[in-house]
Amino acid sequence: MTSTSLLLVACGGNNGSGGNSANAVDYYSDLADDGPIVEEISENMEEKIDLSINFTGYSDGQAYQTAASQSLGKEDSPGIFKWWSGYRLNTLASTGEIADLTDEWEDYYIDAGINPELAEAFTVDGKIYGAPLSVLYNVVFYNKNVFDEYNLSPPETFDDFLDIAETLKNEGVIPLAVKNDGWASFVWLQFFLGAYDPDLYTDLVEGNVSYEDDQVVEALTVWQSMIEAGYFGEPVKSENQTRQFAMGDAAMAYEPPIFIKGLEDDYDMEANEDYGMFVIPSMDGDTEPVIFYEASPLVISEASSQKDDAKKVLRELETKDSFEIYAKESKAAFVEGVETGNEISDEINEIANSDDYILKLRYYEATPSNIVDTATENLWEFFYNPSENSLKKALANIQKVADEEDF
Amino acid sequence: MEIVKSKPSSKLSMKRKIEKITPYLYLVPAVILVVIFCIYSDFFSLIVSFTEWDGLNEMQFIGFQNYIQMFQDPNFLLSSINTLIWVFGTLLIPVFIALLFAIAITHVKTQSFFKIVFYLPNALSQTIAGIILTTILSTYGLPHLLGVMGFESLAKDWLTVPYINTLIMVVSSGWQGIGLNLILFIVGLNQIPKEPIEAAIMEGAKGIRLYTKVVLPLLKPIMLIVLLMSLVNSFKSFDTIWVMTNGGPFRTSETLAVTMYKEAFVNNQLGYGSAIAMLLSVTVLIISWFLLRDTFKGEE
Known part of the structure; x- marks a missing residue:
């Protein structure tokens, strides 16, 4: 049954966009919506280097990971894959099936304006295995209309944040919208730990x-007390979370800038008119606030016959021109000087690159995946049944898995 | 003379041989597909189930460890209970209710109309039906309407409420399953010879007694097929759950099929996932054998 699934998963995926010429490099990604963006970049590229991109997007992240993992190590494997940073990249790099891009960084990417500090997120045992595709910074978005209605302004301190939540709850507005994706509980773990103590x-x-x-218990007890106080909405589907926010049923959402795309495309909301953003202040008031980020790399299949062409394509993707196209469509940017055309998103990019905030890799990539899987399940269970005991039980279960991990 | 005689006999024997082989030749394409997609896959899964394998690195042989882990895993135990709820729900809704509807419909003149009405949901794929129902049942769907009507406690996304969501999905899936079973039951009821029923009526049988003692025993072959199909489908329940809840929240709505997929392809424990797949396959085979053995005996 599982092996048949493997076979079928490998046959799956949607043939998206891109060139059909003999010099096309295959590009696999779980971001199916990137198809038109990659097509546009591919058209520009074809004129310059006579290479194009044949994009295949998967709408199911899990199916994608399986398909990508299974196709690596073969000569006919696609040249370029979108992957994850941190421990997930470590696992892949340890198999020896993705190419070392250290020289590419030194010879091309840095000269093209990519921040060399980003290489750290894609480095395993001193070698750089990924080229950045996107870096998404998580911030708290707030509905300006709701805030204005109740005379609220973005918090200066963590206590202000709690006061805002209390006011909103008393007015019948959900202070913080929550999406029910299976993995999404970990964002609150990092939210509270980051505000408590980044170290x-x-x-x-x-x-x-x-x-x-x-x-750790003390930091997450703040989360528990906020759930018990009714500051979090019931977990809903991602699209309903956007809707809750846009309709003013919920006032805040902790999300990366791609959240903006839904607000603008589906609800005609305007940056700084209808919505704004802030970074959650630290609990002690002295420590710099933390911005968690998700860095997604593109990797190259070591065994692929397209390896050399894939490197040439990646050099073109890692340029400001390509990132301009990407930023305008996705509403998210991370390269200095590249703008999305959205004031809020550009502001997020600007503050994240300033010295006023601490940047931390988000939990999903920052710790071994076995721990992440256990943590997401147990934290959801705690979220649905918040109590001192359920918190301790969740943390004990996570630690049990952490004890067996080789960090 | 001998030569003349031997020619037609060898032709005849060749013809007989071809006639004997021909039916098997028709089976070859199906057999090849079954061997590739079932036998080979099952054999491969069996091997993988005795290993620790993440799909990337080398397989490590670990004996029965995955099978031992299975019975110590609370997620596996919960998904087994959920699978049993699905099996029970499948017997209750798509089989029992379909049978009741079929009996009722055979007594009305507009059979075709009801057949179409009840069969229509079956024309939708489970995935599409799941998406539609998820939208209807989500925060801004039916619950929102109930909230506006004053039932504020009902204005929530019921698919995110642990355990309740399993019951909702069983009913949703059952609604789709009624159509095909209903048609099969109607066909079966219409094929029952009238004589034994008329004889039973003349001897005083009527109402529920007539159905339990005469009609249903005569409907047994169709009932076995419907039961088997429904049971196998309930053990395989995946599409509806994957689309509507993804097995969540915190894995409370998973069935064995979903747990198998999650362990194998989400948690990258292909060995453990394969062990669950083997258990599921063996369970379905045993149930199928119990249900079909009488049918095979009858044919022999």
Whole structure:
């Protein structure tokens, strides 16, 4: 049954856009919506280097990971894959099936304006295995109309944030919208740990601190008290979370800038008119606020017959011209000087690149995937049944898996 | 003379041989597909089930460890209970209710109309039906309407409520399953010879007694087919759950098929996922054998 599924998954995927010429390089991604963007980039590229991109997008991330993993290591495997950074990249790099791009960074990407610090997220044992496709910074979006109606403004301190939530709840508005994606519970773990103590977060994801540590419990008890106080909405489907926010049923959402696309395309909301954003202040008021980011790399299949062409294509993708196209369509940018055309998104990019905030890799990539899988399930269980005991039980279960991991 | 005699006999024997082989030749394409997609896959899954394998690195042989882990895993136990709820729900809605409707419909003149009405949902794929129902049942669908009508406690996304969502999905899936079973039951009821029924009526049988003692025993062959199809489908329940809840929240609505997929392809534990797949396959085979053995005996 599983092997048949493997076979069928490998046959799956939607043939998207891109060139059909003999010099096309195959590009697999779980971001199916990127098809038109890649097509536009491919058309520009074809004129310059006589190579195009044949894009295949998967709408199911899990099916994509399986298909991509299974096709690596073969000569006919696609040249370029979208992947994840951190531990998920480590796992792939350890198989030796993706190409070392260290020289490409030194010879091309940095000269093209890519921040060399980003290479750290794609480095395994001193070698760089990925080229950045996107870096998404998580911030709190707020509905300006709702905030204006109740005379609220973005919080300066964590206590302000709690006061805002209390006011909204008393007015019958959901303070924080929550989406029910299976993986999405971990964002709240990083949210509260980052606000409590950024170093504690780092120690936790690197295995230097136990999930049952008193400080971890204390940080997440704030989450528990906020759930119990009714500051979180019931978890809903992602599209309903956007709708709750747009309709003013919920006032805030903790999301990356791609959240903006739904607000603008589906609800005609305008940046700084209808919605704004802020970074959650630290709990102690002294520590710089933390912005968590998700860095997605593109990797090249080592065994693929397209490997050399894929490197040439990647050099073209890692340019400001290509990122301009990507940023305008996705409403998210991370390269200095590249603008999305959206004031809020550009502001997020600007503050994330400033020295006023601490940047941390998000939990999903920052810690081993076995721990992430266990954590997401247990944190959801805690979210639905918040109590001191359920929190301790969730943390004990996560630690049990963490104890078996080799960090 | 001998030569003349031997020619037609060898031709005849050749013809007989060809006649004997021909039916098997027709089976070859199907057999090839079954071997590739079922036998080979099952054999491969069996091997993988004794290993630890993430799909990327080398397989590590670990004996029965995956099977032992299965019975210690609370997720597996919960998904087994959910699978049993699906099996029970499948017997209740798509089989029992379909049978009741079929009996009722055979007594009305507008059989065709009701057949179409009840069969229509079956024309939708489970995935599409799941998406439609998810939209209807989501926060801004039917629950919102109920909230506006004053039932505020009902204004929530019921598919995110643990355990309740399983019941909702069983009913949703059952609604789709009624159509085909209903048609099969109607066909079966219409094929029952009238004589034994008339004889039973003349001897005083009527109402529920007539159905339990005469009609249903005569409907047994069709009932076995419907039961088998429904049971196998209920053990395989995946599409509806994957689309409507993804097995969540916190894995509370998973069935064995969903757990198998999640362990194998989400958690990258292909060995453990294969062990669940083997258990599921063996369970379905045993149930199928119990249901079909009488049918095969009858044919022999």
